[in-house]
Amino acid sequence: xxxxxxxxxxxxxxxxxxxxxxxxxxxxxxxxxxxxxxxxxxxxxxxxxxxxxxxxxxxxxxxxxxxxxxxxxxxxxxxxxxxxxxxxxxxxxxxxxxxxxx
Numbered sequence: 019x020x021x022x023x024x025x026x027x028x029x030x031x032x033x034x035x036x037x038x039x040x041x042x043x044x045x046x047x048x049x050x051x052x053x054x055x056x057x058x059x060x061x062x063x064x065x066x067x068x069x070x071x072x073x074x075x076x077x078x079x080x081x082x083x084x085x086x087x088x089x090x091x092x093x094x095x096x097x098x099x100x101x102x103x104x105x106x107x108x109x110x111x112x113x114x115x116x117x118x119x120x
Contacts, residue, residue, distance in 0.1 A: 028055055028076035031085055035093075042096065043075065046088045053078040054085065 034040045040056055047054045057074040077085040 027079055029079050029082055031075045031077050032089055034073055034075055042092050043089055046092050052081040052085050
């Protein structure tokens with residue numbers, strides 16, 4: 019393990035966008051037998067864990083290109099699913115708060 023907490027044979031690939039993103043990307047990488055870890059954001063900093071929280075995605079050095087393709091496919095599928103559910107929703111922008119301050 020390096021000082022940052024990620025094993026040295028793993029390379030940073032992307033920031034995961036939430037718990038759902040971590041689970042979907044993690045499952046797709048597992049199905050493709052690509053070794054990976056997620057460094058989750060915690061109150062004490064980043065800890066390397068299996069995907070149970072959002073964080074930074076690290077993949078095995080020899081699988082970066084395949085993992086990048088999988089990540090793009092998963093995110094494309096997520097975007098299409100959101101647009102099919104509600105075409106008015108811009109999934110690239112966080113939703114505005116429904117609460118109005120007094």
